[in-house]
Amino acid sequence: MGASTIPATNGAPITSWVQLATSSPTSGATVSFTSLSSYKQYRVVMSNVGVNTGNPTLSMTLNNTASNYSYALPFYNQASSLYQNVGINNSSSININAGTTFNTSYYGFTSEIVIDFSNQSTPKSIRYSMASSTIATNSYVDAWAIWNNTATVDRIDFSLSSNSFASGTITVFGSN
């Protein structure tokens, strides 16, 4: 039996992913990855991303378009020991950290996002997960989303509802 490759979240072999860009934002309300070159799948990895103050929402949009996103978002907040499901239709963006704490008292925000069918004239399928933590409190999200748009994805934006990015890294990979 020959060597095998480990499948990534969406089934593409990990060895096929190409790293396209990395950003370590310490300012700005939005980080935008532009000039994407028609990969079928994109994978975004956020590591220890933090904000300068407050507890903003982190949203993702594609192609600088604020419409036609839908998502199902189960999340768990350990501080209140409650689990909640949220379903959103026809939103202006995809909420990455809904219901979870994301502020300066936390160690940071870790997330993986996979966007599939990016270069095809079909709606885009998206899966994402995240975790944020203090010593005493943890929050988790594991979610699925659709962008109901047939355009090729050429840009991925991450925006805070208030305040600025302060730390961490965001890396984008592509795969066909």
Next chain:
Amino acid sequence: MPKIIIVDCSTGEEIVREMNAEELATYETIQKEALADQPTSEEI
């Protein structure tokens, strides 16, 4: 004017600048919705 970090994936170049009108319109739309939909502590 909010700042945006632009990362060009074809060159790796990164710049910080003010949002242009199109970016600002998108930002204000999602900001408004995010603030309206932000769960309260009771909902969490």
